[in-house]
Structure formats: structure tokens, C-alpha cells
Amino acid sequence: MASPLATEQWWRKPFGMFQTNLREINADMDVEKVLDxxxxxxxxxxxxxxxxxxAYYPTDLPFHLRNPLLxxxxxxxxxxxxxxxxHGRGIRLLCRMDFSKVQPSVAVEHPDWCFRSPKGxxxxxxxxxxSVCPCGPYYQxxxxxxxxELTSRYPVDGFFFNWMSFNETDYNKVYHGVCHCPTCLREFPLKTGISELPDGPxxxxxxxxxxxxxxxIDDLTARIRAFIAERAPNAGLILGTTADIxxxxxxxxxxxxxxxxxxxxWVSAFRSYRANxxxxxxxxxxxxxxxRMAGEEPHHFAQYLIQAISRGGNPSxxxxxVPGQIPYPCYDLAGxxxxxxxxxxxxxxxxxNPSAxxxxxxxxxxxxxxxxxAQSQTEFRGLxxxxxxxxIPFDVIAQEFIPGMQQxxxxxxxxxxxxxxxxxLSQNAVTVLDEFVNNGSNIILTGSSGLDGDAFQLKSSPATSRKSFISKRDQIWSSYVCPIMEPGSDPQVYPAPIVPLYGAYxxxxxxxxxxxxxxxxDQAPFAPPEKAYGNKQVNEPGYVIGKYGQGSAAYVSWTIGRAYHDLGLTVIRDMFCDVIRDLDAVDAISADLPEQVEITLNRVADKLVVHVVNMSGARNTNFGPPIPIRGGTxxxxxxxGKLTAKSLIDNLPCDVHSKADHAVIALPEIDLFDVIIVSGL
Structure with a gap:
């Protein structure tokens, strides 16, 4: 059934959403008050x-139980x-579906639908x-x-499927293992050639x-998407990376x-891949x-929404x-x-669209x-x-999307x-990245990137092969890199900065x-202090840069990101940023702001959109109120001096002045965030 609202792929235009995750007792809610x-x-x-x-509607399907409080x-x-x-107010309505579990009476009647642990x-x-299994007849x-039934009765505007996955862990965070239901026992050997299912990690x-x-899941998603597109072509599907949303x-x-x-x-990884x-x-x-009745910290919740819109995501x-029943304290900032x-x-x-x-x-x-x-994720987070x-403005690129982004x-x-x-790396990624460099761009490799055994997969890599590596702490502790020492200089007087090696080299x-x-x-003893000396500079680099085709590739042959993540020394961070400088790959846009501020770059038409996100309220487990940031540029x-700039929070122009051949934009005081629109580029 078609929606009475303007229908053609309405979700292509940015929107904000509100979700009421209903309990059984909410069947009698006042929908007009909720819409208010x-x-x-x-x-x-x-x-x-x-x-x-x-079911919160009068279903006629025997295995789909109606909420008795209807x-x-x-x-x-x-x-x-x-x-x-x-629809009377011009608001879209989307249906939240949760097929991850069934009522016990349904499970008794259809045991082949259900998840089974390795012990049955x-x-x-x-x-x-x-819990049910996505392989089984219920999902399939x-x-x-x-x-x-739903698309025949109601002009719905979209669907969201909750927890459509293989539920190894339950609500109590108890691990149950890999599903061993009859369908999984049959399909896993057929699809993989491996006779027995694993039990777990x-x-x-x-x-x-x-x-x-x-x-x-991907196959099921594709089938559901095709099914909904046929019966409700203007209803957006929220499900996985191949759905409408x-x-x-x-x-x-x-x-x-x-x-x-x-x-x-997450938003950046999705938007970098397919901005449309x-x-x-x-x-x-x-x-x-x-x-579920303990409200999140308001400023922590605000970060979800601010970070979402800063990368072009839709806030929800x-x-x-039902609103008003549980006093969540974040409503004000969320609104x-x-x-x-x-x-x-x-x-x-x-x-x-993203423009870093x-x-x-x-x-x-x-x-x-x-x-x-786990190690590469730590490296990623450190960088x-x-x-x-x-x-330094950047986008996140999901590794699995690299071939698709080239296409x-x-x-x-x-x-x-x-x-x-x-x-x-996958062979597709290797081909894409070598072509990327050959055509005039740059790559920076850290740690083990592009290593298949001791061979480097990328033709663009400055290294041809690996001789050996160290990763145990007794092998790498008390090792460093520093600037090259002058011949004949005192071997016990070291040039700054000294950067500790950590993780793997x-x-x-x-x-x-x-x-x-x-x-x-190279290593020297680090205890007791009487013997803590003797680090000798050896012919192993901190990083290497080489040309390939029209571009360049840099290789930091150790885990510099993991080092910064775990140790937090700014000399580690700054050394990595020097690699970008030495590649002559520094962005034309920079900021004079405290490090607790994040900036993201996007473009719309001929304008540059700079989101300035104040993260100074960061705590170990959440965010508190931020400290206002003044005097940033x-x-x-x-x-x-040809640019103009405007703050959207104040809805006022920003002062722009010239310094040498650069344009310097003076920012207003930044509380939670601001959005600066730059025209004239």
C-alpha cells in the first residue's frame, strides 16, 4: 500500500528520526501525544x-503472536x-521488526527454527x-x-530489522557459541567444504x-530488500551495508x-564509500x-548526534x-x-559530501x-x-570497501x-592501491601492512622483503628512533626527539x-640506573619514503599507532605527522585549536562545510559538559583574503583576514559544536 506522503525515495533527503522501542505494556499509547x-x-x-x-497490529498469521494488550x-x-x-502531520512512519526470537509456544511447534548451542x-x-537462527526456516x-501482511495493509515508509544476526551472546552477555541448528549443520559444510562447525572463537x-x-546475512538482506522494493518501492530499508539506509x-x-x-x-566509513x-x-x-531506565549522560548522548551530523549522517x-514515562535527562540536548x-x-x-x-x-x-x-584496531585508533x-582533516575508509571505492x-x-x-591485503586491494600511487597519490604503511609472510605485496612499497621482526617486549623495550647522529659526535649525546619503539618492528x-x-x-639495559646506558645508533630507519610511478609510498616499519595509543607521547604522534609533511601531503586547511577539538570537512555545492566539535568533556567512560573554546582559528x-565565512550556531559572519597568502578565519566561542560555512574557494 502506497504512503499518502510524497513518495519517491524520501530517505535520500536528510532527516531526523525518533524511535519508541515499545514494551508490551505500551500497546495503548496515545499516538497523538507521542507525535506532539x-x-x-x-x-x-x-x-x-x-x-x-x-505484533502491535491484528496479525492473522498463526506463528506471529498478537500483543494481548491491543x-x-x-x-x-x-x-x-x-x-x-x-501521515496526517507529514511525519514518516517506519516499522521496527525483531525476528531474533520467538514465543515458547512457537519454538515448541517449530524446533528447527531455533538456535542450538554446540551442545544442542x-x-x-x-x-x-x-532465539532463532538466520539460517532456519523462520528467517528464510x-x-x-x-x-x-504488513505491506499489504499499511502504507509504511520504511523498515528496520533489529538484531538480525547469529546470536552467539545473549542479553545477559553470556556466550553460547556458534549455532549448531539442523540448517547450520547442513549448510556450513556445503558452503565451506569444512565438515564440522566451530564451537566459538x-x-x-x-x-x-x-x-x-x-x-x-548478506544473502538474506538482499532478498528482503528485493521483496520490500517490489511491494513497497518507496519504503526505505534500514539493514546492513547493502540496504537503502x-x-x-x-x-x-x-x-x-x-x-x-x-x-x-562509522559514519565516515560509510560516507567515504558511498556518499549518496x-x-x-x-x-x-x-x-x-x-x-534501560538509567539515562545516558546528556553531553555523551549529544556527542552521538553531533558526530553523526558532522560527517553527514542522520540523527536519531x-x-x-513512550516519551514521558522514563525521565531520560538527554532530551533537551538531543532536541x-x-x-x-x-x-x-x-x-x-x-x-x-566528504572532502578531506x-x-x-x-x-x-x-x-x-x-x-x-585487535592489534591493527589499536594501531588505527592511535593514528x-x-x-x-x-x-589534519581525514576520512575513515573501511578496508573492505577499498575495491568498491575504486569502482x-x-x-x-x-x-x-x-x-x-x-x-x-586482498589481491583486489593491492591492485587498487598500486594503481592509486602510480597515478600520483600517496600511501603510508605502518607495521605489517601489505606483508604476506616475508614478502611485500605492494609494488609501490619502499621495502622489497622482510628480513626479520621483533614483537616481544624483551626484544623491543629500551629501543628508540631519533634523528641521524653526526659522524664523530659523542655517542652518549642524543639529538631530539627520541621516540620509543613499541609493539613490533x-x-x-x-x-x-x-x-x-x-x-x-638499539637496545641497552634499562635497570638498574648504574647500567642504563649504551644505546647505539644502528642503520635501521624510523621510516622510509620511495617513489612509485607518479606518486610516493612511505613505510613506518613499526607500530607507531599502537605506540601512541598505549603510551600517549606527543613525540610519537608528531613523528607520524612528519611523515605526511615529508610526503608533501599536508592539507591546505589547518586549525589553531586545542587538541580536544575535532574538525571534519565536507562540501555542499561551492561551499566548504567545517564542523568544529568540542570534545573537551571526554571522560574515561562518557562525556561531561565541555569547556568553552575561545580564540580558535x-x-x-x-x-x-577573498573568502567569507559564517557560523551557523550564531548565524553570524566570522572575521576573515589575510596572513601572507593565507586566509585566517576567526572562530566564535565553541560550546558543544559549531558549523562554519566558507564561501569563495
Whole structure:
């Protein structure tokens, strides 16, 4: 059934969303009051719990249980009431579906639908829900019957599928293992050629299973997308990386180390790949699933939304129940950011695309073992933090998207791509990256990037082979790199800066036409102090740069990002930024701001859009109120005095003056964030 609103792919235009994650007791909600709240919040779309575990409409399917409390409604149909009221106000209504679990009566009747642990046990929740498997008949067949019923009855504007995955871990964070249901036992050997399923991460074939599981989800996603496109062509699907709307849930979690840049990382990775495909950041107002009534810190929640819009994502606020029942403290700040996004949708956020010239590659779990991935993720985060703190504009590039970005042309906008300790690369990526350098651009490799055994895959790499490597702490502790010492100088007087080696160092054979920077100070005793001397400079470089075709490749043959992540010394960060300088790959845009501020670059039409995000409220586990930033500037090299700039928070022009051949933009006081629009470039 077609929506009465303007229909053609409405999600292509930026929007804000509000999600009511319904409980069984919310079947009698007053939809008009909820819509009053959503409109005041600034959202243009409503995601409402609809079906799967419980149906909030009068389903006729025997395996899809109706919410028994629908009898409290005069119509007996919450979804019918909600969609009529929402469309009457011009608000889109999307259906939240959760097919990850079924009622116990359904599980008894259809045991082949259910997840089975390696020991054959069911996975149950709160005593009356049973997890199902994406391989099984429920997902593969019955889900399509539910979608057919909904699209036949209601003019829905979209669908979101929650937790469509292989549920190795339950709500209580208990690990159950890899599913061993009858379908998995049959399909895994057929698809992989491996006779037995792994039990979990400790099994040697677990990495193969991860790829198998991804394949199952990708195939199911494609089928669901095709099904919805046929029956409701103007309903957007939020599901995975191949759907109409790409999705990330921004949340905090008990026991998980907080990565303060997680939201901007995810949005940037999606948008760098396909800037024309919308990204939705569904932001969680509560602390974690065990504490759904404990509201998230307001400024932490605001960071989800601000980071989302700074990279071109769509902001969404996600609550439990009905507005007003649980006093979430973040409503005010969430509404401020959502309304700001709505206000500037037409002028700024419609058609806004990423424009940084540097890309930092995020590692792909499916291309590495668990241990390798943990190390390369740490390398990635260390380099991310260093670039952000030095205000070097960059986008995140997902490793798995590199070949696709070459095909769709989005890789061309980058001047430099950084590969952080990624190990062996896919052959497609190797071909793409060598061509990228040959055509006049740059790559920076760190650690093991591009190593297949002891051979370097990339023809553009300055190294030809690896002789050996060190990675144990007793091998690398008390080793350093520093500037090259003058011949005949005192061997106990060292030039600054001295940068500690940490993690892993790879000893390589180098191409003849490369240039080496810095040299290693070999190990010496580090205790007791009477014997802590004798580090000798040896002929092993801190980093190397070589030409390839029209471009250049730099190789930092040790884990400089992991070193900065774990040690935090600015000499490590600054050494890496020197590599970018020595490649002559520094962006024309720089900032004089505290390192706690992040800047992102986008363009819309002929204007530069600079989001300035104040992250000074960062804490170990969340964000508190930021410290206002005064006196900051943004400098654009070679732009002279011809530019104009405007602050969107103040909606006032910024002072712009010339310094040499550069344009210097004076920023107003930055509280949570600001958006600076630069014209005349």
C-alpha cells in the first residue's frame, strides 16, 4: 500500500528520526501525544515497534503472536492508528521488526527454527523467548509472510530489522557459541567444504564461520530488500551495508572500553564509500540493556548526534517506551541538535559530501585473525587520535570497501591513504592501491601492512622483503628512533626527539632509490640506573619514503599507532605527522585549536562545510559538559583574503583576514559544536 506522503525515495533527503522501542505494556499509547513530542523534538520520522517478537497490529498469521494488550485500544491496531496520525502531520512512519526470537509456544511447534548451542541447548531469554537462527526456516521463509501482511495493509515508509544476526551472546552477555541448528549443520559444510562447525572463537575454523555467517546475512538482506522494493518501492530499508539506509547504533556498554570517536568513525566509513547512500545513527538514550531506565549522560548522548551530523549522517534518538514515562535527562540536548539539523537541512545537509584529502583505513575483522585484528584496531585508533589532535582533516575508509571505492570513483578524491598495521591485503586491494600511487597519490604503511609472510605485496612499497621482526617486549623495550647522529659526535649525546619503539618492528630490505628518515637506537639495559646506558645508533630507519610511478609510498616499519595509543607521547604522534609533511601531503586547511577539538570537512555545492566539535568533556567512560573554546582559528593556505565565512550556531559572519597568502578565519566561542560555512574557494 502506497504512503499518502510524497513518495519517491524520501530517505535520500536528510532527516531526523525518533524511535519508541515499545514494551508490551505500551500497546495503548496515545499516538497523538507521542507525535506532539516528536514534532517538538525536531524529528521528521518515527520508528515504532511493530512486529516479530510481538505484533502491535491484528496479525492473522498463526506463528506471529498478537500483543494481548491491543484489546485496550478501540481499534485493536496500534500501527494502523500510528500511521494514520503520523501521515496526517507529514511525519514518516517506519516499522521496527525483531525476528531474533520467538514465543515458547512457537519454538515448541517449530524446533528447527531455533538456535542450538554446540551442545544442542536452546538460547532462552526472560523465561519466555527463544532465539532463532538466520539460517532456519523462520528467517528464510516466514519473515517474508509477515512483511507481505504488513505491506499489504499499511502504507509504511520504511523498515528496520533489529538484531538480525547469529546470536552467539545473549542479553545477559553470556556466550553460547556458534549455532549448531539442523540448517547450520547442513549448510556450513556445503558452503565451506569444512565438515564440522566451530564451537566459538577458540576453534581454528571460527574465522571461516564468520565469513559464512556474513554471507548468510548478506544473502538474506538482499532478498528482503528485493521483496520490500517490489511491494513497497518507496519504503526505505534500514539493514546492513547493502540496504537503502546504512545503519549504526551509537551506544555505551558495560565492560566495553569507550572509543570516543566511534560514531564519527562509522559514519565516515560509510560516507567515504558511498556518499549518496544515507546513514542513520540510532542513538541510545540509556546506559546499556541491563539499565534501560538509567539515562545516558546528556553531553555523551549529544556527542552521538553531533558526530553523526558532522560527517553527514542522520540523527536519531532511541528511547524505551513512550516519551514521558522514563525521565531520560538527554532530551533537551538531543532536541537542540536534532532541530539544528532540521533547520539547516536544505542549505547545508542536502548534498553535503566528504572532502578531506587524507583517508585512514579501518581494519576489517574478516581479513584477519582475532589477535591480528585487535592489534591493527589499536594501531588505527592511535593514528586516528593523532590526526584528530593535530587537526589534519581525514576520512575513515573501511578496508573492505577499498575495491568498491575504486569502482565508484570515490577513491580519486584522496591525496593520501594510510594503512595501519593491516597485515596481508586482498589481491583486489593491492591492485587498487598500486594503481592509486602510480597515478600520483600517496600511501603510508605502518607495521605489517601489505606483508604476506616475508614478502611485500605492494609494488609501490619502499621495502622489497622482510628480513626479520621483533614483537616481544624483551626484544623491543629500551629501543628508540631519533634523528641521524653526526659522524664523530659523542655517542652518549642524543639529538631530539627520541621516540620509543613499541609493539613490533620489521627489519626490511629496502629499494635502492628510497630515502630513510631517523635511525634506531638499539637496545641497552634499562635497570638498574648504574647500567642504563649504551644505546647505539644502528642503520635501521624510523621510516622510509620511495617513489612509485607518479606518486610516493612511505613505510613506518613499526607500530607507531599502537605506540601512541598505549603510551600517549606527543613525540610519537608528531613523528607520524612528519611523515605526511615529508610526503608533501599536508592539507591546505589547518586549525589553531586545542587538541580536544575535532574538525571534519565536507562540501555542499561551492561551499566548504567545517564542523568544529568540542570534545573537551571526554571522560574515561562518557562525556561531561565541555569547556568553552575561545580564540580558535581555521587557516586556508593560498586562499588570500577573498573568502567569507559564517557560523551557523550564531548565524553570524566570522572575521576573515589575510596572513601572507593565507586566509585566517576567526572562530566564535565553541560550546558543544559549531558549523562554519566558507564561501569563495
Amino acid at each position: 513530542f516528536i514534532e517538538a523534538h525536531g524529528a521528521q520520522a518515527w520508528l515504532i515497534g511493530t512486529g516479530g517478537i510481538l 484489546t485496550k485500544r478501540a481499534s485493536g491496531d496500534l500501527i494502523g492508528d500510528a500511521i494514520k496520525a503520523a 541447548a536452546l538460547q532462552t531469554h526472560t523465561g519466555d523467548l527463544v 521463509e516466514k519473515v517474508f509472510q509477515i512483511l507481505d 577458540q576453534s581454528p575454523t571460527y574465522d571461516v564461520w564468520l565469513k559464512f555467517a556474513k554471507g548468510v 546504512m545503519f549504526h547504533e551509537a551506544n555505551n556498554a558495560l565492560g566495553r572500553e569507550l572509543w570516543h570517536h566511534a560514531t564519527t568513525e 547512500v544515507p546513514v542513520l545513527i540510532n542513538s541510545v538514550t540509556f546506559l546499556d540493556m541491563p539499565y 534518538t532511541y528511547i524505551m517506551g 537542540q541538535v536534532t532541530r539544528f539539523h532540521k533547520k539547516w537541512t536544505e542549505e547545508v545537509y542536502t548534498g553535503m 584529502q587524507t583517508g585512514l583505513v579501518r581494519p576489517d575483522r574478516l581479513q584477519q585473525t582475532g589477535e591480528q585484528y 586516528y587520535s593523532g590526526l584528530q589532535q593535530r587537526h 565508484n570513483g570515490s577513491l580519486k578524491r584522496y591525496k593520501t591513504i594510510i594503512l595501519p598495521d593491516l597485515g596481508k 620489521h627489519f626490511c630490505e629496502w629499494k635502492a632509490d628510497t630515502k630513510q628518515y631517523l635511525k634506531m637506537l 581555521i587557516t586556508i593556505a593560498g586562499a588570500g
